[in-house]
Amino acid sequence: MNLPRTLYEKIWDSHVVEERPDGSTLLYIDRHLAYEITSPQAFAALRKSCRAVRRPELTLAVADHGVPTTGCRTQPLADPGSRMQVETLEANCAEFGITYIPISDERQGIVHVIGPEQGFTLPGATIVCGDSHTSTHGAFGALAFGIGTSEVEHVLATQTLVQVRSKNLRVQIDGELPRGVTPKDLALAVMARLGSHGATGHVIEYCGSTVEALSMEGRMTLCNMSIEAGARAGLVAPDATTFAWLKGRPMVPKGSDWDAAVRYWSTLRSDVGAHFDRTVNINAYRLAPWVTWGTRPSQGGMVTGSVPRPEDATNEAEAAAIARALSYMDLKPGTRLTDIRIDRVFIGSCTNSRLEDLRAAAAIAKKGRVADGVRAIVVPGSGLVRRAAEEEGLDRIFQEAGFEWRLPGCSMCVAVNGDQVEPGKRCASTSNRNFEGRQGPGARTHLMSPAMAAAAALAGRIVDVRDFL
Amino acid sequence: MEPFTILKSRGVAVLLDDIDTDMLFPAQFCKTLDTTGLGQYLFARERYPEFNPDAANFPLSRPEHAGAEILVSGRNFGCGSSREHAVWALRDYGFRCVIAESFSDILYGNCFKNGLLPVVLPRAAVDALAQLTRTNPAETITVDLFEQTITAGGLGPFHFKIEPHRRHMLLEGLDEVGLTMARADAIDAFEKSHFRSQPWLLRTG
Numbered sequence: 001m002n003l004p005r006t007l008y009e010k011i012w013d014s015h016v017v018e019e020r021p022d023g024s025t026l027l028y029i030d031r032h033l034a035y036e037i038t039s040p041q042a043f044a045a046l047r048k049s050c051r052a053v054r055r056p057e058l059t060l061a062v063a064d065h066g067v068p069t070t071g072c073r074t075q076p077l078a079d080p081g082s083r084m085q086v087e088t089l090e091a092n093c094a095e096f097g098i099t100y101i102p103i104s105d106e107r108q109g110i111v112h113v114i115g116p117e118q119g120f121t122l123p124g125a126t127i128v129c130g131d132s133h134t135s136t137h138g139a140f141g142a143l144a145f146g147i148g149t150s151e152v153e154h155v156l157a158t159q160t161l162v163q164v165r166s167k168n169l170r171v172q173i174d175g176e177l178p179r180g181v182t183p184k185d186l187a188l189a190v191m192a193r194l195g196s197h198g199a200t201g202h203v204i205e206y207c208g209s210t211v212e213a214l215s216m217e218g219r220m221t222l223c224n225m226s227i228e229a230g231a232r233a234g235l236v237a238p239d240a241t242t243f244a245w246l247k248g249r250p251m252v253p254k255g256s257d258w259d260a261a262v263r264y265w266s267t268l269r270s271d272v273g274a275h276f277d278r279t280v281n282i283n284a285y286r287l288a289p290w291v292t293w294g295t296r297p298s299q300g301g302m303v304t305g306s307v308p309r310p311e312d313a314t315n316e317a318e319a320a321a322i323a324r325a326l327s328y329m330d331l332k333p334g335t336r337l338t339d340i341r342i343d344r345v346f347i348g349s350c351t352n353s354r355l356e357d358l359r360a361a362a363a364i365a366k367k368g369r370v371a372d373g374v375r376a377i378v379v380p381g382s383g384l385v386r387r388a389a390e391e392e393g394l395d396r397i398f399q400e401a402g403f404e405w406r407l408p409g410c411s412m413c414v415a416v417n418g419d420q421v422e423p424g425k426r427c428a429s430t431s432n433r434n435f436e437g438r439q440g441p442g443a444r445t446h447l448m449s450p451a452m453a454a455a456a457a458l459a460g461r462i463v464d465v466r467d468f469l
Numbered sequence: 470m471e472p473f474t475i476l477k478s479r480g481v482a483v484l485l486d487d488i489d490t491d492m493l494f495p496a497q498f499c500k501t502l503d504t505t506g507l508g509q510y511l512f513a514r515e516r517y518p519e520f521n522p523d524a525a526n527f528p529l530s531r532p533e534h535a536g537a538e539i540l541v542s543g544r545n546f547g548c549g550s551s552r553e554h555a556v557w558a559l560r561d562y563g564f565r566c567v568i569a570e571s572f573s574d575i576l577y578g579n580c581f582k583n584g585l586l587p588v589v590l591p592r593a594a595v596d597a598l599a600q601l602t603r604t605n606p607a608e609t610i611t612v613d614l615f616e617q618t619i620t621a622g623g624l625g626p627f628h629f630k631i632e633p634h635r636r637h638m639l640l641e642g643l644d645e646v647g648l649t650m651a652r653a654d655a656i657d658a659f660e661k662s663h664f665r666s667q668p669w670l671l672r673t674g
Contacts, residue, residue, distance in 0.1 A: 028659055
């Protein structure tokens with residue numbers, strides 16, 4: 001009889017090309033996503049060694065990080081660095097025969113939004129991209145993880161990676177999410193529990209009644225943040241919700257292929273008795289809307305709370321980390337989180353730029369106007385998300401409330417496309433990282449859900465979104 | 470890739486936990502097509518006065534640490550973005566080895582592709598080495614990948630672990646892509662059975 005296996009182990013085992021005596025594994029990669037910042041050096045290395053791309057049809061490319069969210073997409077980009085990178089990606093894809101979605105195409109968007117949207121992301125597949133938030137695709141029960149550019153080259157040339165097996169971490173979340181609490185709040189609460197490195201060396205499987213009840217958008221938000229605890233990947237077992245979301249998308253299997261795929265995908269769940277190295281339990285019903293006060297995603301708390309005091313830390317290193325974060329964030333210990341004023345609002349990123357996120361933000365935006373002195377932007381995750389939102393009238397709701405309605409891209413999450421927070425300014429952001437300087441040199445970031453960010457825009461300060469419901 | 474065997478060099482400590490790749494290599498400098506010449510951007514927001522008024526006191530700015538090829542740091546070094554630019558910048562700046570209490574998974578892997586040795590040591594050893602770089606910056610630290618030890622000025626030897634395949638790649642300075650391409654037969658055989666059982670994986674159109 002076979003030993004019970006975790007979902008991660010099942011996907012891993014089905015992709016082993018060979019196991020080596022030195023403990024490493026040559027792992028097959030089914031899907032590769034490429035974009036303009038971390039791929040040019042990989043293509044250059046291939047060219048230098050006269051190497052071909054082994055399976056061009058298994059890579060999909062799009063430009064997202066450096067693409068402006070205003071202006072005209074059919075004109076050359078104004079920024080010389082971004083123009084060079086986007087044109088290089090186009091030229092590399094043409095030379096090596098890789099499918100490329102141009103920035104003027106409505107399907108363009110953030111690589112982690114368009115992969116699922118096009119059905120390039122499939123359950124049971126191994127998926128990589130030169131971007132740490134590749135963990136997003138784990139929402140579909142795919143083993144998806146970020147890689148460096150040398151590994152991008154390795155995948156292009158061989159469709160494999162040399163890997164070592166990770167440990168299994170189960171995050172079991174049960175109970176109904178209370179009113180006003182969204183998957184983003186859940187993700188931030190999980191990060192706070194695990195800490196900035198608590199999942200290093202592990203693949204997380206999210207399970208429990210809360211996770212089963214989440215939409216695919218919500219599962220993507222949750223898996224997206226896995227890397228913020230150091231996890232190699234995050235996973236949710238595929239189920240009827242997954243299959244219903246995928247069915248009919250351009251690149252998913254059709255006809256009898258679809259039926260066979262669903263039969264196989266339905267076997268992708270951890271066996272009873274499978275071994276997890278660790279299990280963490282979370283009660284969803286105890287959560288409240290969450291907001292970060294520090295410079296790591298794990299440094300946050302419920303919006304009803306206050307900025308912590310370094311002396312309350314459990315050890316010296318943590319106390320020093322809190323002190324450094326509060327100095328950078330210009331916050332005093334004991335300040336109520338709802339007393340923190342904000343200058344900028346960013347609704348977007350691979351964490352929170354899908355239709356469900358925009359609906360949640362718009363539902364709040366229609367209750368008021370962006371406060372004086374606050375500049376708020378909404379950046380859809382893809383051109384298709386943008387159009388779907390416009391068909392529902394969300395763009396008008398945002399614009400009438402004083403939000404700017406932008407073109408798709410990574411935008412103010414990584415702040416290399418011209419959208420950035422000015423030094424010393426404070427941003428309520430639906431993105432995934434509040435690191436020092438992440439949204440621009442000297443920028444201060446508070447991570448929260450789309451609804452919380454929209455509420456902050458109206459109030460001009462961090463506010464409990466439940467006051468608006 | 471340049472092999473790594475035994476390194477004797479002075480060290481410099483930036484003893485913070487959770488140094489992320491945005492701190493190592495701010496995203497604004499990622500608009501490049503190159504892997505070389507990036508050392509100037511390493512820790513840019515710490516090292517340059519236009520970003521940090523106290524830049525002159527950042528350890529890498531101090532003259533006594535010039536030429537250090539060993540960086541000593543804290544827990545979870547290199548977390549965050551997967552950008553290999555951080556490793557290219559560390560190498561271009563002159564580092565050959567980073568000693569830390571722990572590393573992020575992605576940066577740890579990226580180091581080996583570029584001839585940079587990441588060494589995990591217990592906190593007490595990291596603290597002792599960091600202290601040594603401050604009190605006696607000219608002291609030589611010896612990193613021996615054959616023996617998997619670190620010794621310095623009466624400290625150690627500290628033994629470290631490393632996966633055999635990664636150690637081998639570094640010692641020999643091997644090209645991993647070339648080695649895997651030599652396994653084309655095994656990959657062909659795998660693909661045949663993989664795409665027979667999941668034919669939809671090949672139909673992306």
